[in-house]
Amino acid sequence: MGAEVAMDTGTAVDETTFRRVLARWPSGVGIITTAGPDGLRHGMTASSFSSVSLDPPLVLVCLDRRIRSHELVTRNGVFAVNVLGRDHIGLGRRFAGLTPGVTDRFAEGDWLPGATGSPVLTDAAAWVDCRVRHVYPGGDHTIFVGEVIAAGVPRITSPLLFHSRSWGQLADPLPESVTIADTELARVLAAEGGNRRRAARLTAAVRAAGVRVRLPRDELRRSPAPALPERVSVRVKDAAEAAEAATAGYRAVEVTVAADGLAAAAASVVAAVAGSGTTVVARVDDALDPARGRAVLHTVGALREAGCGEIALDEAGPRVGEDRDDGSPRHLRRLLQDAVPQAGGVRLRLALRDHHGLGLVNALTAMKNGVRDFDTGLAGSGGLLPTERLVLLCSRLDVETPVESEALRPCLNELHALRYGRRRSGPVRPAVS
Incomplete structure (x- = not known):
């Protein structure tokens, strides 16, 4: 028999089940950065990033309202998303707060200010630099829609993926023919x-x-x-x-x-x-x-x-x-x-x-x-x-x-x-x- 499925439509799904469901969806990994007029830089690892529109070029990120990144993006009105490559696992963990003893997350990697001043990783798989255009409430998160001011693909490499709460790479399917x-x-x-x-x-x-x-x-x-x-x-x-x-x-x-x-x-x-x-x-x-x-x-x-x-x-x-x-x-x-x-x-x-x-x-x-x-x-x-x-x-x-x-x-x-x-x-x- 297959696994049991909870179908109670009278209440919201419990948080544990919801997290388990979301963990089954593989996603890319990016570092969301921002910087203000005072030059203060901040960054965090996130996978809640998506395209919204081609004309005009729009993307969105979802940030927890309780974290420091949410406060700074709201105040600065700008952010960049740096898409990580397969060899950036260490950098991803660093910006996720999983590396003990780190006082300056930007001490690792080659970072330059983008058009908005937000830090851009020079060897990222890709990056977009954005100005906040729309802000929408999303439960315990806020949805920031950014207009892409600048973008780049510094190098061609396989992306870093996040799946089942672990870091990984693209699956390795066999070809149909050779x-x-x-x-x-x-x-x-x-x-x-x-x-x-x-x-x-x-x-x-x-x-x-x-x-x-x-x-x-x-x-x-x-x-x-x-x-x-x-x-x-x-x-x-x-x-x-x-x-x-x-x-x-x-x-x-x-x-x-x-x-x-x-x-x-x-x-x-x-x-x-x-x-x-x-x-x-x-x-x-x-x-x-x-x-x-x-x-x-x-x-x-x-x-x-x-x-x-x-x-x-x-x-x-x-x-x-x-x-x-x-x-x-x-x-x-x-x-x-x-x-x-x-x-x-x-x-x-x-x-x-x-x-x-x-x-x-x-x-x-x-x-x-x-x-x-x-x-x-x-x-x-x-x-x-x-x-x-x-x-x-x-x-x-x-x-x-x-x-x-x-x-x-x-x-x-x-x-x-x-x-x-x-x-x-x-x-x-x-x-x-």
Whole structure:
């Protein structure tokens, strides 16, 4: 049986039940600040904030009539709402009076006076600075409607949430589907030499199974140009090669860029293929290095502005003598919580390795943090997460992929035959597209 529900309409609901009900509603967290002509600053953490109108721009906050903030906002006639990011839990607790020994709440964080004089947090997820326009009674609270005088979004980050009387972040739902590209198989086969025709048949079979395949740059030098069906990209090093690839009919070109926050190389490639219908995939080199986190985020934003169709974050291979935190699911989660919103509507890809067996753990972490596109390598080609393992993980999670797992089995057998001279089962027969 379900839980009992109190339906007594003759009296108001008791305070305890009402608080429990409200606790089930997740909300953002903000710090409401105000300042008067005397320069006295005051702030408190609150979640009772909402938009009211777009024209004119109006918002509201609800303040308990018994608290100091209510007195000061009433007297000053101005307030600011600073929306907290996921990394502001400590600041939120400080302004909520939950940090013992604090005498000056503004001693932590970088605060500047806004247009009304109310303190604005310079690294907030967003802020609005308001002048009180209307005041309404609301039981033991007062509803202050503020006209927004100024506003800003200092950085793109996930918001801090309050739910069930605890601080948290956005829920991590699994995606309905993901796409998978093999960015290493063709390059590795070319480097290994061997039967070029069989290698071409194998890459065609992988593509026919539903995996996008990236071809190495030397494919641009082949004459005549290969047939270019869907799910094929080619690697280029500069704008000239990108233009050549677009002329040859490639529908996607991939260029590697440094995490320099500029994206100049990618911008030139985008300009070179403009109007051709060719998508530019910009790959950020060594993007999972914790020391490069801020630079990677700036680069993602620059690549989005440059007009790239996809942005890929590449995990670097292991370095002798180095023990870095690249493979940490915790670091990956933190990076993606900012990188995914920074990419906006541009698809964000992720090329993972399997350091210490964490490849699938990181893939799951990425899926739960907004990544829907992955780059892999058949049987771990090039040191990337094996394509077949990611497909298996998705099947166990009920996450759809365009990849037919049964069609990958003969591909694995053919790869084994190319490398070791014997096939574990029947030959691969790529479908005709």
